[in-house]
Amino acid sequence: MKEIDDLNLPDNVKYSKDHEWAKQEGAIVSIGINDYAQDQLGEIVFVELPEVGDTFEEGDEFGSVESVKAVSEIYLPIGGEIVEINDALEDAPELVNDSCYDKGWLVKVKPEDDSQIGDLMNKAAYLAMLKG
Amino acid sequence: MSQQPGTSGLIFNEPQLWDKSRKGRCAMSLPKLDVERVELDKTLTGDPPDLPQLFELDVVRHYTRLSQWNFGVDSGMYPLGSCTMKYNPKTNEVQAARQGFASAHPLSGDEFSQGALELMFNLEQYLAQITGFDAVTLQPAAGAHGELAGMLMIHAYHAKNGKQRSKILIPDTAHGTNPASATLCGYESINIKSGPDGILEPGTIAAVMDEDTAGIMVTNPNTVGFFESNIKKIAEIVHSKGGLVYGDGANMNAIMGIVKPGEIGIDVLHLNLHKTFSTPHGGGGPGSGPVAVVKALEPFLPIPRIKKELDTYKFITDCQDTIGRIHTYYGHFGIMVRAYSYILSMGAKGLEDASKLAVLNANYVKESLKGTLNLPYDKPCMHECVFNDKFQNKYHITTMDMAKRLLDYGFHPPTVYFPLVVDGAFMVEPTETESKEYIDQFIHAVKAIAKEAKTNPEKLKKAPHLTKVTRLDEVSAARKPCLCG
Numbered sequence A: 001m002k003e004i005d006d007l008n009l010p011d012n013v014k015y016s017k018d019h020e021w022a023k024q025e026g027a028i029v030s031i032g033i034n035d036y037a038q039d040q041l042g043e044i045v046f047v048e049l050p051e052v053g054d055t056f057e058e059g060d061e062f063g064s065v066e067s068v069k070a071v072s073e074i075y076l077p078i079g080g081e082i083v084e085i086n087d088a089l090e091d092a093p094e095l096v097n098d099s100c101y102d103k104g105w106l107v108k109v110k111p112e113d114d115s116q117i118g119d120l121m122n123k124a125a126y127l128a129m130l131k132g
Numbered sequence B: 001m002s003q004q005p006g007t008s009g010l011i012f013n014e015p016q017l018w019d020k021s022r023k024g025r026c027a028m029s030l031p032k033l034d035v036e037r038v039e040l041d042k043t044l045t046g047d048p049p050d051l052p053q054l055f056e057l058d059v060v061r062h063y064t065r066l067s068q069w070n071f072g073v074d075s076g077m078y079p080l081g082s083c084t085m086k087y088n089p090k091t092n093e094v095q096a097a098r099q100g101f102a103s104a105h106p107l108s109g110d111e112f113s114q115g116a117l118e119l120m121f122n123l124e125q126y127l128a129q130i131t132g133f134d135a136v137t138l139q140p141a142a143g144a145h146g147e148l149a150g151m152l153m154i155h156a157y158h159a160k161n162g163k164q165r166s167k168i169l170i171p172d173t174a175h176g177t178n179p180a181s182a183t184l185c186g187y188e189s190i191n192i193k194s195g196p197d198g199i200l201e202p203g204t205i206a207a208v209m210d211e212d213t214a215g216i217m218v219t220n221p222n223t224v225g226f227f228e229s230n231i232k233k234i235a236e237i238v239h240s241k242g243g244l245v246y247g248d249g250a251n252m253n254a255i256m257g258i259v260k261p262g263e264i265g266i267d268v269l270h271l272n273l274h275k276t277f278s279t280p281h282g283g284g285g286p287g288s289g290p291v292a293v294v295k296a297l298e299p300f301l302p303i304p305r306i307k308k309e310l311d312t313y314k315f316i317t318d319c320q321d322t323i324g325r326i327h328t329y330y331g332h333f334g335i336m337v338r339a340y341s342y343i344l345s346m347g348a349k350g351l352e353d354a355s356k357l358a359v360l361n362a363n364y365v366k367e368s369l370k371g372t373l374n375l376p377y378d379k380p381c382m383h384e385c386v387f388n389d390k391f392q393n394k395y396h397i398t399t400m401d402m403a404k405r406l407l408d409y410g411f412h413p414p415t416v417y418f419p420l421v422v423d424g425a426f427m428v429e430p431t432e433t434e435s436k437e438y439i440d441q442f443i444h445a446v447k448a449i450a451k452e453a454k455t456n457p458e459k460l461k462k463a464p465h466l467t468k469v470t471r472l473d474e475v476s477a478a479r480k481p482c483l484c485g
Helices: A035-041 A123-131 B056-069 B090-096 B114-131 B143-160 B178-184 B202-208 B231-240 B249-254 B295-300 B333-369 B399-408 B436-455 B457-461 B474-479
Strands: A020-025 A028-033 A044-048 A061-067 A071-075 A080-085 A107-111 B135-137 B167-171 B188-192 B213-219 B244-248 B268-270 B291-293 B305-309 B312-316 B385-388 B425-428
Touching: A028 A035, A028 A080, A044 B474, B090 B333, B114 B135, B114 B291, B114 B305, B114 B312, B114 B333, B135 B295, B143 B178, B143 B213, B143 B244, B143 B268, B143 B291, B143 B295, B167 B178, B178 B188, B178 B213, B188 B202, B202 B231, B213 B231, B231 B244, B244 B249, B249 B268, B249 B333, B291 B295, B333 B385, B333 B425, B333 B436, B399 B425, B399 B436, B399 B457, B436 B457
Parallel strands: B167 B188, B167 B213, B213 B244, B244 B268
Antiparallel strands: A020 A028, A028 A107, A044 A061, A061 A071, A080 A107, B135 B291, B268 B291, B305 B312, B385 B425
């Protein structure tokens, strides 16, 4: 497993305490799990995602990722409606390991409240949380 | 017994039956057709089943060779925590094979099944006595099925009282199947965190228990191997709000003959005959998960129930509040015979001694390996002890690597990565049926592996080396499963 200092934590996304990332792209927010989460989980073999059109509150469980070790719930860092899911993960769940911020994104959300993303952590705050 | 049991040897390869199939090959010869051939209507028959075509020796060699790849408690120590892989005495098999039991048929009727009914009735009585409850059903097919039956009874109890509840409390040290059983009954599981010493604290329960909560599901001893010593207080809190206490008795092997769960506030408890009562576990099953209840829950027991009138036994089904049938006929009767045989051959004192020795053996393993493996909770344990891979992580060796390497030493690996409350868990349950010599061999093997983690970590990462197949690619198997014949 990676040391904290070796983690890939880009500056252009926001981080949740449950190790998801969120990235504003116009009116839509892309969501995924971050490098720390994919590294801790190990090789991911299945991703369960919600349906397009489902709505969730901030902090709701919206799916799960299954690795060789365990099944882990994933929580939506902002509330809103699911407008797109990453269909590619059905046949290639390894994208979450190989490219967690790009090809391995999970869902795209239309936020119910544009201010919620502002409450998430930036890289420095998230790193501080990991280091405890 | 200084030599380790694991060694290399000639092991036969064996293809899949489909690869051995040859068109027209058959295990029997039928007499020549001496009447006119009549084709049946195709819409009635459909296509013939697609089966491999083999002769007798093909089939015999196939399964004999597969059986030689197998590992069971008859071939070596199987310290699988939370599973109680104790030895299954051969006398159990002798009794179950007796013609009267082996040939019994569930449709023979009560009149011709008196011996079988008497055995089931007596087994219910023994289990009630061992657990301190008022009544028992033998029907559930395994532990999780017993949980479901028990939770259905709790659900029926609340319905009968006029107000259904919506939640159930489940500690993080309970068995993983508990939330599933509760969910099937329509309850929402509320996860309860155990305290810093690995057991539940009454205050945590008091803070969340309310009159919309149906009860709590407690595994005692819990999955970290500790006795929930606050159980009486916890039961009082749950009862004071009108809830019920479900006891997961899968770990009964630590307390059988010593603690009666029915006397410490538990209302319903399942047992695993295939753990505690020495019937076959796993592929050799089937399982059996009897459920014991207090008087207040007796009306809800599944039907049929067995009743004794004078000296005859009969099934009764006219129980108004029953949760209904949960199994075809009367459960796994052949397994009940084996458990009955175990109880009678051990006797009350013998059952108590089994639990004491199970606890002693686990504590012996814990003390012997403390320092070799990290022990997250350093206090006396019950029938199993939980280590993790913290000491080995600095060599980039994980619990999985050590578990795989144990195969080379001739041992079945312990339970790994469970319970979830311990990161990288390595949970050992030696059971009472292993001698000190066998346990010492296991301890020696784990110590040798911990040494290899420092001196030759690459060897561990690629382990096992001596087995029929070496490290499997679990990731590809899960991502791209091949499920065809």
